[in-house]
Amino acid sequence: xxxxxxxxxxxxxxxxxxxxxxxxxxxxxxxxxxxxxxxxxxxxxxxxxxxxxxxxxxxxxxxxxxxxxxxxxxxxxxxxxxxxxxxxxxxxxxxxxxxxxxxxxxxxxxxxxxxxxxxxxxxxxxxxxxxxxxxxxxxxxxxxxxxxxxxxxxxxxxxxxxxxxxxxxxxxxxxxxxxxxxxxxxxxxxxxxxxxxxxxxxxxxxxxxxxxxxxxxxxxxxxxxxxxxxxxxxxxxxxxxxxxxxxxxxxxxxxxxxxxxxxxxxxxxxxxxxxxxxxxxxxxxxxxxxxxxxxxxxxxxxxxxxxxxxxxxxxxxxxxxxxxxxxxxxxxxxxxxxxxxxxxxxxxxxxxxxxxxxxxxxxxxxxxxxxxxxxxxxxxxxxxxxxxxxxxxxxxxxxxxxxxx
Amino acid sequence: xxxxxxxxxxxxxxxxxxxxxxxxxxxxxxxxxxxxxxxxxxxxxxxxxxxxxxxxxxxxxxxxxxxxxxxxxxxxxxxxxxxxxxxxxxxxxxxxxxxxxxxxxxxxxxxxxxxxxx
Numbered sequence: 001x002x003x004x005x006x007x008x009x010x011x012x013x014x015x016x017x018x019x020x021x022x023x024x025x026x027x028x029x030x031x032x033x034x035x036x037x038x039x040x041x042x043x044x045x046x047x048x049x050x051x052x053x054x055x056x057x058x059x060x061x062x063x064x065x066x067x068x069x070x071x072x073x074x075x076x077x078x079x080x081x082x083x084x085x086x087x088x089x090x091x092x093x094x095x096x097x098x099x100x101x102x103x104x105x106x107x108x109x110x111x112x113x114x115x116x117x118x119x120x121x122x123x124x125x126x127x128x129x130x131x132x133x134x135x136x137x138x139x140x141x142x143x144x145x146x147x148x149x150x151x152x153x154x155x156x157x158x159x160x161x162x163x164x165x166x167x168x169x170x171x172x173x174x175x176x177x178x179x180x181x182x183x184x185x186x187x188x189x190x191x192x193x194x195x196x197x198x199x200x201x202x203x204x205x206x207x208x209x210x211x212x213x214x215x216x217x218x219x220x221x222x223x224x225x226x227x228x229x230x231x232x233x234x235x236x237x238x239x240x241x242x243x244x245x246x247x248x249x250x251x252x253x254x255x256x257x258x259x260x261x262x263x264x265x266x267x268x269x270x271x272x273x274x275x276x277x278x279x280x281x282x283x284x285x286x287x288x289x290x291x292x293x294x295x296x297x298x299x300x301x302x303x304x305x306x307x308x309x310x311x312x313x314x315x316x317x318x319x320x321x322x323x324x325x326x327x328x329x330x331x332x333x334x335x336x337x338x339x340x341x342x343x344x345x346x347x348x349x350x351x352x353x354x355x356x357x358x359x360x361x362x363x364x365x366x367x368x369x370x371x372x373x374x375x376x377x378x379x380x381x382x383x384x385x386x387x388x389x390x391x392x393x394x395x396x397x398x399x400x401x402x403x404x405x
Numbered sequence: 406x407x408x409x410x411x412x413x414x415x416x417x418x419x420x421x422x423x424x425x426x427x428x429x430x431x432x433x434x435x436x437x438x439x440x441x442x443x444x445x446x447x448x449x450x451x452x453x454x455x456x457x458x459x460x461x462x463x464x465x466x467x468x469x470x471x472x473x474x475x476x477x478x479x480x481x482x483x484x485x486x487x488x489x490x491x492x493x494x495x496x497x498x499x500x501x502x503x504x505x506x507x508x509x510x511x512x513x514x515x516x517x518x519x520x521x522x523x
Contacts (some may be wrong), residue, residue, distance in 0.1 A: 046423065112420040119412070129416060138413075189486045251431055333521075360479045
């Protein structure tokens with residue numbers, strides 16, 4: 001065992017040996033080693049978060065044909081640090097009549113919910129927090145905690161704007177959780193395991209995004225909705241609710257909502273990569289060819305994972321800055337009348353086909369899975385087109401009748 | 406097995422400590438000069454009329470009910486999905502019948518017009 005092939009276990013066993021050498025009991029030494037490892041991982045996540053703030057501001061500037069931050073440091077790289085200093089020294093205003101305990105817990109919970117997701121995020125085959133055997137369920141549970149923080153913030157602020165934001169978040173979470181969980185079932189079916197390491201390794205030959213592209217798209221849409229980012233940013237909606245749930249927050253408390261939203265977006269981009277795009281691996285068997293074995297190095301894998309997560313983050317940002325906000329009735333109708341039935345159809349299709357095609361050679365299995373998704377997509381588009389035509393004809397008929405009368 | 410959940414527990418603990426530290430630091434060094442105008446509820450310059458804690462619209466409740474049915478369903482589907490490879494085909498079909506029953510519920514709520522936002 002050396003550092004380059006297995007860095008975490010190398011350092012952990014060295015530390016554990018050191019601590020037990022100091023006559024510490026074995027259990028306590030384990031807890032201390034875990035604690036140090038977690039602190040390092042969380043600090044890494046927070047450093048990444050600072051980078052994400054810069055990326056977000058720079059990319060949105062490019063989308064809107066601006067330059068973005070470019071004064072502090074090279075390319076404005078120190079800008080997020082300056083932001084943090086500003087947020088920390090700002091006066092913290094608590095509105096009169098706020099429910100103080102819940103008001104103060106909410107930003108902590110928002111940050112905690114996204115940090116909790118990092119416990120199962122597989123950065124590489126050797127660098128990861130913990131490989132739970134129910135990781136998918138943990139992902140759903142920890143993801144829902146973030147929405148709880150938004151609801152708490154909106155409720156406790158004693159402000160109607162904030163409360164309306166919280167109401168909308170409730171409607172959002174009770175809707176988009178369904179397609180999200182249903183599409184998470186599809187990697188579970190295909191990989192036959194709920195552990196994120198298992199799901200990643202099952203994709204070393206073929207990404208699940210190719211076996212089930214529809215599931216990947218539905219997961220992306222419901223992840224954006226769960227994040228509450230545009231076009232589903234009804235909870236914030238600057239133009240109608242001023243800033244929605246966080247209107248009464250100032251200083252570092254607001255800073256945590258902002259930071260955790262960005263880190264959440266990246267984390268969901270990472271989980272998108274894990275569930276559908278091969279995670280840290282998924283080189284289509286390239287790593288087994290001599291000369292490409294370095295791809296399985298933990299550090300290379302971690303870089304690949306961060307790159308894929310960044311790509312997911314960028315796609316989420318791209319959608320955010322290209323789409324107008326959708327109305328709440330459209331949002332709920334889109335979920336209940338389109339995404340939920342479609343995700344259930346894709347689930348049934350995947351379950352049946354993975355059973356029927358399991359005996360076939362690999363390329364026929366992949367082709368069958370992919371084609372079934374294409375067929376479902378075509379049928380869906382045809383149904384939507386027929387519905388749209390019916391609507392259009394109905395609208396055209398109304399003025400025509402008015403002329404006759 | 407036990408140490409995995411110990412790890413998760415420690416992770417949640419660190420997850421609480423990390424956001425609390427900057428907040429505590431900010432509370433120490435930031436200025437504090439409260440006055441009634443500054444602390445009043447933000448309402449675009451207008452004073453709030455009535456209680457801020459208004460009631461939920463009943464519509465949200467109906468969506469929450471539909472959600473509850475499907476959320477419980479997905480919990481039941483996880484073990485089914487996990488053991489799909491070992492199961493015979495008829496058990497897979499039973500799972501699909503289970504989904505179909507719930508889809509019937511969704512179609513019923515749809516036909517009843519409960520999915521319309523009014």
